[in-house]
Amino acid sequence: MLLILITIWAVLFYYAMLDEIYDSLDDGLENQKLLMVQRAAEDPTILEQNDPEFKKHVYDFTLISKKTFEEFKENYRDTLMYMLNEKDYEPVRLHESAIAINKKHYRLKIITSMVEEDDLAKDLILYLFGLYLLLIASVLVLNNLLLLKIWQPFYTLIKQLKDFRIEKNTAINIPKSNIDEFNLLNTTVDKLIKKSTNSYITQKQFIENASHELQTPLAISINKLELFLENNALKKNQADDITTVLDNLNKLTRLNKSLLLLSKIENHQFENENQVNFTEITKNIVVDFEDMAHHKMMKVNITNNGILNYQINEDLAVILLTNLVKNALIHGQKNEIIQIHIESKSWKISNISTSEMLDENTLFTRFKKYSTNKKSTGLGLAIAKAITDKYDLKLKYHFDTTHIFKVEFP
Amino acid sequence: MKILIVEDEQEMLNNMRQSLEQELYIVEAASNFKSATEKIGVYDYDCILLDIGLPDGDGLELLKYLKKQGKDDGVIIVSAKDSLDDRLKGLDLGADDYLPKPFHMAELNARIKAVLRRRNFDGNTLVEIGNVLIDTESRIIKIADEKIILNRKEYSILMYLIANKTRLVTKTALAEHVWGDHIDQTDSFDFIYSQIKNLRKKMDKATITVEAVYGVGYKLEVE
Numbered sequence: 260m261l262l263i264l265i266t267i268w269a270v271l272f273y274y275a276m277l278d279e280i281y282d283s284l285d286d287g288l289e290n291q292k293l294l295m296v297q298r299a300a301e302d303p304t305i306l307e308q309n310d311p312e313f314k315k316h317v318y319d320f321t322l323i324s325k326k327t328f329e330e331f332k333e334n335y336r337d338t339l340m341y342m343l344n345e346k347d348y349e350p351v352r353l354h355e356s357a358i359a360i361n362k363k364h365y366r367l368k369i370i371t372s373m374v375e376e377d378d379l380a381k382d383l384i385l386y387l388f389g390l391y392l393l394l395i396a397s398v399l400v401l402n403n404l405l406l407l408k409i410w411q412p413f414y415t416l417i418k419q420l421k422d423f424r425i426e427k428n429t430a431i432n433i434p435k436s437n438i439d440e441f442n443l444l445n446t447t448v449d450k451l452i453k454k455s456t457n458s459y460i461t462q463k464q465f466i467e468n469a470s471h472e473l474q475t476p477l478a479i480s481i482n483k484l485e486l487f488l489e490n491n492a493l494k495k496n497q498a499d500d501i502t503t504v505l506d507n508l509n510k511l512t513r514l515n516k517s518l519l520l521l522s523k524i525e526n527h528q529f530e531n532e533n534q535v536n537f538t539e540i541t542k543n544i545v546v547d548f549e550d551m552a553h554h555k556m557m558k559v560n561i562t563n564n565g566i567l568n569y570q571i572n573e574d575l576a577v578i579l580l581t582n583l584v585k586n587a588l589i590h591g592q593k594n595e596i597i598q599i600h601i602e603s604k605s606w607k608i609s610n611i612s613t614s615e616m617l618d619e620n621t622l623f624t625r626f627k628k629y630s631t632n633k634k635s636t637g638l639g640l641a642i643a644k645a646i647t648d649k650y651d652l653k654l655k656y657h658f659d660t661t662h663i664f665k666v667e668f669p
Numbered sequence: 670m671k672i673l674i675v676e677d678e679q680e681m682l683n684n685m686r687q688s689l690e691q692e693l694y695i696v697e698a699a700s701n702f703k704s705a706t707e708k709i710g711v712y713d714y715d716c717i718l719l720d721i722g723l724p725d726g727d728g729l730e731l732l733k734y735l736k737k738q739g740k741d742d743g744v745i746i747v748s749a750k751d752s753l754d755d756r757l758k759g760l761d762l763g764a765d766d767y768l769p770k771p772f773h774m775a776e777l778n779a780r781i782k783a784v785l786r787r788r789n790f791d792g793n794t795l796v797e798i799g800n801v802l803i804d805t806e807s808r809i810i811k812i813a814d815e816k817i818i819l820n821r822k823e824y825s826i827l828m829y830l831i832a833n834k835t836r837l838v839t840k841t842a843l844a845e846h847v848w849g850d851h852i853d854q855t856d857s858f859d860f861i862y863s864q865i866k867n868l869r870k871k872m873d874k875a876t877i878t879v880e881a882v883y884g885v886g887y888k889l890e891v892e
Contacts, residue, residue: 471750481773482772482773483680485775485837486687489836489837498884519751528754529753550864
């Protein structure tokens with residue numbers, strides 16, 4: 260764009276310039292003519308010299324007839340002349356006019372060297388190119404220094420917004436600015452964030468409070484039924500009914516505990532960290548589950564290919580691995596082997612199951628259930644995900660004949 | 670044995686009282702901070718079940734008060750808020766145990782028994798039931814003077830059933846106690862049965878038996 264503008268401007272400028280040059284040259288030649296006429300009156304010898312090639316002078320008088328004189332029209336034109344210094348034919352400006360001195364008529368030719376158009380054009384292009392570079396350079400400098408400085412508050416805000424995580428409860432530091440638009444943007448963003456954070460906190464507190472408030476009624480109901488079962492001689496079907504109610508209350512309790520655990524993880528209530536040996540806790544967890552595995556005729560194999568230590572809250576590490584192991588055991592097929600593979604930067608568990616590949620996008624969301632398992636809360640993997648998120652670990656799922664869950668450590 | 674229940678939820682209190690009276694404890698109750706302070710100030714208890722979420726005061730303050738009085742009543746904190754902070758604070762202040770709501774009655778029983786045993790039988794680690802003698806320290810079990818070997822889980826099951834002897838222990842309560850909280854989501858507690866079977870086999874000479882109740886749970890009967 261700039262280049263096109265400059266080119267158009269250059270052409271216009273060139274012709275305007277040329278026009279001005281011709282104009283002033285022609286004025287000069289005209290003046291010269293008048294001077295020559297004066298001089299010829301004083302010194303008629305100059306009228307006699309014959310110098311059509313302009314070897315000696317820059318002028319030449321030629322005697323002409325009266326008729327020619329009368330018909331003669333003054334003109335300016337360009338012609339070429341050999342220049343000694345340039346060793347080339349160069350354009351010169353020639354002024355032709357007819358004058359009458361002492362009743363004799365002469366044709367007067369005066370030349371003057373003139374601007375070399377090709378050189379002029381060449382120079383012009385060169386200088387314009389220089390101008391162009393200069394313009395570009397100054398635009399860049401302006402952009403980088405000035406604009407960047409002006410937009411600084413904007414970029415500061417954008418960067419903070421990019422890193423903003425509502426669950427981390429980090430405040431956004433709104434930069435002060437002299438520009439009204441930025442201030443408007445800042446206050447709007449500030450309001451929006453405060454509003455979102457408030458509703459997020461309210462929602463979180465609601466879940467937390469609801470869970471807490473549910474604990475006591477749950478405890479009362481469960482205990483009452485336990486005592487009822489114990490103290491009454493019930494028929495089999497009556498006892499079965501009570502047991503079903505109890506089982507469901509217990510399920511509710513687990514659900515509630517899982518929700519509370521999630522809020523606790525998000526509320527940073529597990530802040531103590533130490534170096535945890537994942538091989539060690541994996542072994543303990545597998546031992547805890549061996550009866551259940553045995554019952555399903557499954558086997559859990561651990562292979563170790565490196566030491567995996569990580570700075571983490573130990574309770575959360577145990578919960579993370581427990582949920583993944585439990586998941587594999589619940590959904591795994593009977594008589595099959597569950598494979599746990601530990602490397603120095605990853606922990607992987609795979610199980611064979613009748614189910615197809617699961618959708619990784621929804622797998623870790625709350626209450627997403629893929630099985631008809633009555634006792635599953637649908638929160639196990641969401642909890643695992645919350646823990647991995649907290650410690651910047653990656654929890655991945657993929658499927659190739661077996662279902663594989665992998666925790667990657669940085 | 671005298672037990673004080675500090676609990677503001679009337680029904681919760683009734684349940685605990687009913688269960689504890691079946692164990693033949695003398696049970697007293699306080700439903701707020703003020704009456705609890707009065708009772709603690711006047712009487713000695715073998716064990717206090719302390720709900721720390723009282724409407725008119727912090728239960729932990731009661732614990733502080735108790736310790737300031739130089740009393741060594743056993744204290745089990747009962748809380749609807751299973752918070753690590755409260756647990757640590759409570760145990761730091763000298764509580765014996767921390768039991769988050771909701772809990773199974775069998776679990777409450779077992780915890781009280783454990784506290785009472787630690788308090789009242791200093792140094793005596795022997796438990797005798799029927800013709801079974803258990804050293805809780807060395808975990809040696811003798812049936813009619815004959816040593817038997819139980820694995821870790823069988824031992825846990827047995828001790829839990831003994832703590833709740835002649836009372837119903839639901840499978841859920843048993844599973845959570847022996848296998849831990851995280852066993853919860855498993856599709857059935859059938860795997861408990863194989864452990865019970867092994868336990869019965871090893872204890873066929875004992876005068877105590879593990880009876881199945883309805884399919885809901887188990888009960889330890891003494892002949």
